[in-house]
Amino acid sequence: MTADCDIAVLGAGPAGANAAIQAATGGCSVVLLDEAAQPGGQVWRAKSTSILSAPANSESKAGDALRRAVNQSDITHHGSTRVWQIERVDDVWRLYLLQGNQTEKMTARALILATGAREFVHPIPGWTTPGVHGLAGATALFKDALILPGKNTVVAGAGPLAFFVASEIRRLGGQIAAVITPNSRSEWLRAIPAMSARPDLLARGATWVADLMTSGIPIHWRHAVTAVSGTSQVDAVHFQRVSPDWSPVDKVRTLNADSLCLGHGLIPDTQAAQLAGLELTYRAELGGWVARVAPDGITEVKNLFVCGDGAGILGAAAAVVQGRLAGLAAATGFGAQRSENLYQQLLSQHARAARFGRAATALALPRPGLNRVATPNTIICRCESLTLADIRDEIRTGATSTNAVKAGLRAGMGPCGGRYCQTAVSRLIEHTANLPEGSVAPPTPRPPLRPVPLSAMADDFNYDDLPISKPAPL
């Protein structure tokens, strides 16, 4: 079967855009697809037109450079394009796309998946109150539209992202009530040797912390937010000291604030990889359930590559390099010359960036004590308004898989397709049924990857084309 192009790349973040550029350099015809209008992904998200004059920072500069490189290449870039189904037909990949209200189909000989990560917010009492934002989600607000989460914000979470978010809020003129992180100072000190693999990134992180300290903003190390109060808007944030496994200890303290940025790390977005036929395994150090992927993006399925945070949370620096490696591997498969020098150079760059990434990810990995924070009334599944008690009761009757909980209660059957609740549900099952961490897999993903209007799926139907099938036996 002939294909529309050699290589389709899903995701135009640091990983996917670099994969596409690298593959196009090798002479392949490349189509780059992303639901965002412009390349950049999460970390280098393009500004919306209303804020084009906003001051540049290192993210916006890197993003602009990436967008220029894509524009100057031979890549066909389709922005504002959602990929909602992936099928293998004979020896090509067939992708179903949604553009506006229209479905389009395209085929490619090879497929590179660079779908990135999504954020995990572990449910705590009050986390659905308006004014609570995901930590990573908040960065999207700044980058896209320079919107601040509130007038007086508590920033809470593990790993470097909390400090980045706090310093961005300050840079944009917002006020921080406090930074609360379950990591201790000594955990950070212990991470420094590994993070020195990328001294530039380490130095950037240090300036965020230094900025907060010199401006007198309280940083509560080894503390965690354990509840939020407020009805139509956050009015107070409650926090406690935590033990090394992040179990709350000691008395509850309270901060007045109108907003909270809260996050518990990132999770590889693997649904596209699963639709393409890859099995997942649990790799805590990579952020959870991931496909088996080599450093150069090669997977167990022929002509299928995965790169970037979607293959494991190693951060933007590693995503750039793994993207290039995957682009190189895919192009080599179609006869492009591979410079052994470049290949080796990229592999060692990736190893360095990955070392930094793993250290940052390790700080942010949710620990078991988090399971002690939610109360029976805490909402776990927002789409279906299911509480901890609802789900725990179901588990106790014997529903000890995510598929069983989903079937019995609809947790994960709502519009989000389980993207927001399934990690919490897996963890809850493990905790309640006394199963080891990483033993409860996410539910089987079903297409479409994003909800698609039925009219867009069903267009150009001709009643006379209905197959005249043999009627069912009488």
Added chain:
Amino acid sequence: MSTTHDIAIIGGGIMGCATALRLAEVGMRTIVLDQGDLGLGASGVNAGTLSLQIKRVKLMPYALAGHREWEAMGVAVGFKKPGGYTLAFTAREAALLQERQSLKAQAGAPIRFVSIDELRKAEPNLAPGIVAASYCPEDGYANSSLTGRYYRLRMRAADIDVRERCPATKISQTSGGFRIETPQAPVKCVRLLIAAGGWIKPLAGQLGVDLPINVRVNTASVTERMKPLFSAVIGHATGLLTMKQKTDGTVLIGGGWQGRGTPQSGRGTVTMETVIPNLALAQFALPALGSARVTRCWTGFEANVPDFYPLAGQLPGVANAFVLGCVRGGFTIGPYIGRLMGDFILGRETELSLFDPGRDFNEELQ
């Protein structure tokens, strides 16, 4: 210490679970094994239609009894009985509808033909262009997602041993009955029922019985919540469409369109080449569906034998081994035929006759 069960049932779908409940009622020590979660095979992913209009003529008494069982199960399985319409858009379909539904009505289903006016009054959002329609007030649906949950709770209350995520990997005959290897402890039992849906063939094969089973890969799709658009179960004269809007507002669309895969290679996958015409037909019948967003499309395995009647009885040539499956409309009929199967295993007379798995599948069924 290992115990011997009176019966082991391989397969925790609707067939296995319904049989287990019957056997446990009379005190049999029963164990149910499922390779996955209870009720998440065909029984947990089917379209949930309880419709006499799509049942085979000879199975009508079983389907009527099945409807009574579902009605009694009630809210715990999301049972609803809004009635059902089957639509014809062409003269050919109208003739097909007339012929087929008349035979089903003669077999005892309260099916009648309705005027287009009556249909429009009941379901104003249906498309123009319908030329004929039949109606059955007994038609309805249940929520198949709740099958596992429902039977898990009932089997727990009945003290039935249930092992989930525990595949039977090898079956052998012993002096006292059977021994079943599993990744956990082996199971010893006096009697054995194979109720493994699309997976029956290889299991029966282990006992030396070759059953001529084919497996179909049916697909279904669901939309997000919508404002009320229609209330009855809607079918199409060709059988290529069934749809219903649940009380939560989601619309479930099926029609026997085929996906890809085999029971031996995972869960099966949908292909848009068949899902798209299925959805297009749904929109053709009910144009307002066009604005609904589709959230999930999936597949399930449905087994059948060449005469499309059930396998329900003794496994040919193997004493104390039984098989139950390949029931067309098995979700509807399952709770009832499972009870009959229980009676058969207990050596009792069954209320309606069963379907000998040793029959000649090319002969007309008597």
